[in-house]
Amino acid sequence: MEQHEKMHDLIGVGIGPFNLSLAALLDEHESVDALFFEQNATFDWHPGMLIEGTKMQVPFIADLVTMADPTNPYSFLNYISKNDRMYQFYFLQRLDIPRREYNDYCQWVAAQLDSCRFGKRVVDIRHVQDGEEYFEIVVDDLESGEKTTFKSRNLVMGTGSIPVIPKSFRGLPSEDVFHTADFLSHQDRCRNAGSITVIGSGQSAAETFRELLKEQREYGFRLDWITRSPGFASMEESKLSLEHFSPDYVNYFYQLPQNQKDEIFASQGLYYKGISNHTVNDIYNLLYEYSVGEEEPNVGLQVLSEVKEIQPKQGGGYELTCYHWQKKEEFTHSSDLVIAATGYKPNVPDFVHHLEDFLEWDEHGRYKVTPDYRLKQTKETSNEIYVHSGISHTHGVGSTNLGLSVHRNKVIINHLLGREIYPMKEKTIFQSFTV
Numbered sequence: 371m372e373q374h375e376k377m378h379d380l381i382g383v384g385i386g387p388f389n390l391s392l393a394a395l396l397d398e399h400e401s402v403d404a405l406f407f408e409q410n411a412t413f414d415w416h417p418g419m420l421i422e423g424t425k426m427q428v429p430f431i432a433d434l435v436t437m438a439d440p441t442n443p444y445s446f447l448n449y450i451s452k453n454d455r456m457y458q459f460y461f462l463q464r465l466d467i468p469r470r471e472y473n474d475y476c477q478w479v480a481a482q483l484d485s486c487r488f489g490k491r492v493v494d495i496r497h498v499q500d501g502e503e504y505f506e507i508v509v510d511d512l513e514s515g516e517k518t519t520f521k522s523r524n525l526v527m528g529t530g531s532i533p534v535i536p537k538s539f540r541g542l543p544s545e546d547v548f549h550t551a552d553f554l555s556h557q558d559r560c561r562n563a564g565s566i567t568v569i570g571s572g573q574s575a576a577e578t579f580r581e582l583l584k585e586q587r588e589y590g591f592r593l594d595w596i597t598r599s600p601g602f603a604s605m606e607e608s609k610l611s612l613e614h615f616s617p618d619y620v621n622y623f624y625q626l627p628q629n630q631k632d633e634i635f636a637s638q639g640l641y642y643k644g645i646s647n648h649t650v651n652d653i654y655n656l657l658y659e660y661s662v663g664e665e666e667p668n669v670g671l672q673v674l675s676e677v678k679e680i681q682p683k684q685g686g687g688y689e690l691t692c693y694h695w696q697k698k699e700e701f702t703h704s705s706d707l708v709i710a711a712t713g714y715k716p717n718v719p720d721f722v723h724h725l726e727d728f729l730e731w732d733e734h735g736r737y738k739v740t741p742d743y744r745l746k747q748t749k750e751t752s753n754e755i756y757v758h759s760g761i762s763h764t765h766g767v768g769s770t771n772l773g774l775s776v777h778r779n780k781v782i783i784n785h786l787l788g789r790e791i792y793p794m795k796e797k798t799i800f801q802s803f804t805v
């Protein structure tokens with residue numbers, strides 16, 4: 371195994387939007403020697419869900435840098451300008467840019483940053499105390515298969531989230547039963563199916579259902595949408611509700627007792643789990659159009675029903691055992707393909723658990739986090755692990771929201787550099803969460 375002796379100031383694990391924003395902001399701080407590793411060969415933001423017509427749920431101002439410094443060369447507007455699209459963007463008159471464009475913008479930034487290395491998976495991390503204190507990071511080059519160790523005084527974890535499929539749906543052929551995260555790579559298969567069922571009622575479920583609904587009459591498949599929720603609920607998108615995704619709310623939430631935080635977070639699903647109004651409207655409009663002058667559209671929307679089990683049927687297709695939890699009745703449903711829109715969970719790589727004795731954990735096995743996004747350590751060291759992922763239990767509902775990414779990176783950079791590079795405003799919104 372090759373060993374790099376150079377001591378870095380910061381090594382980042384994962385390059386999603388959160389760490390990419392940090393890499394972009396650090397680019398102008400030449401005194402910081404930072405490296406970021408990403409296992410994918412290129413930057414690609416949820417590629418299976420880059421459906422044409424889908425748009426960002428945050429305004430473009432929440433790009434990788436603007437909220438810290440609108441004059442930063444990695445701003446979205448500079449990307450538009452450098453790509454000679456200023457007039458088109460001006461006449462577009464939209465804040466909510468296409469999701470495909472956000473991905474293209476991030477790729478444009480990533481390609482300019484020397485600190486970002488792709489095709490490299492971090493497979494282990496160890497804290498070393500041998501006169502000097504540092505982290506040793508083992509990186510697997512996915513092309514050559516070679517492992518290399520790097521040294522860094524600090525780490526930043528930006529490993530994001532991974533798709534979740536319920537246990538009872540696992541072990542079935544992945545070309546027939548798959549997560550929405552893989553939707554686009556299965557779109558042709560959907561076009562050739564006799565019937566498709568989407569399970570779940572969040573934004574990903576709705577976007578997938580809408581895309582299938584658009585094509586349903588052309589390709590002639592039966593389309594069903596099943597959720598255990600009482601309804602296809604809309605996301606809470608009023609401007610005052612959106613203030614929950616502000617530094618003020620994060621600060622308020624952070625200082626609450628942990629048991630109260632867990633209760634509050636569990637009750638805030640509609641701030642991030644519901645469906646955007648415009649997506650519900652599109653779906654309803656399509657259903658309405660399809661119902662004109664025709665028999666019933668060959669489409670079903672079923673609420674209050676949990677899919678308990680999926681079994682292959684003799685001769686092909688699958689039988690879904692469902693349970694209507696209000697009527698307390700079981701029923702079955704057949705489908706050729708099943709798409710699980712069953713959400714994501716924080717991606718805490720196994721090697722974080724190799725640092726078990728080094729870190730503080732709560733009684734639910736979750737790491738403890740300081741207000742300024744550092745993992746709490748069992749002993750005093752001069753090294754820090756900053757963290758973007760898996761912090762909803764400490765920092766609340768905005769933890770995965772891209773609108774807070776730059777704010778978090780400002781806090782991290784101020785701590786890393788030991789001075790206030792970015793001044794922090796006490797009050798950023800109209801309402802008060804605390805007295």
Ligand SMILES: Cc1cc2nc3c(=O)[nH]c(=O)nc-3n(C[C@H](O)[C@H](O)[C@H](O)COP(=O)(O)OP(=O)(O)OC[C@H]3O[C@@H](n4cnc5c(N)ncnc54)[C@H](O)[C@@H]3O)c2cc1C
Nearest residue numbers: 384386387388408409426427491492529530531770771772
């Ligand atoms: C379909 C979809 C749409 C979304 N749209 C929005 C939106 O419009 N607005 C909003 O605010 N939020 C949105 N979100 C929520 C969220 O902000 C995004 O998921 C965002 O991608 C999170 O960024 P991240 O940097 O934390 O992680 P990710 O984007 O998940 O990136 C983490 C990266 O780490 C890499 N990685 C993991 N482990 C390792 C390792 N050991 N070594 C090297 N690399 C590793 C992964 O390959 C991955 O590329 C959306 C989520 C989804 C699923």
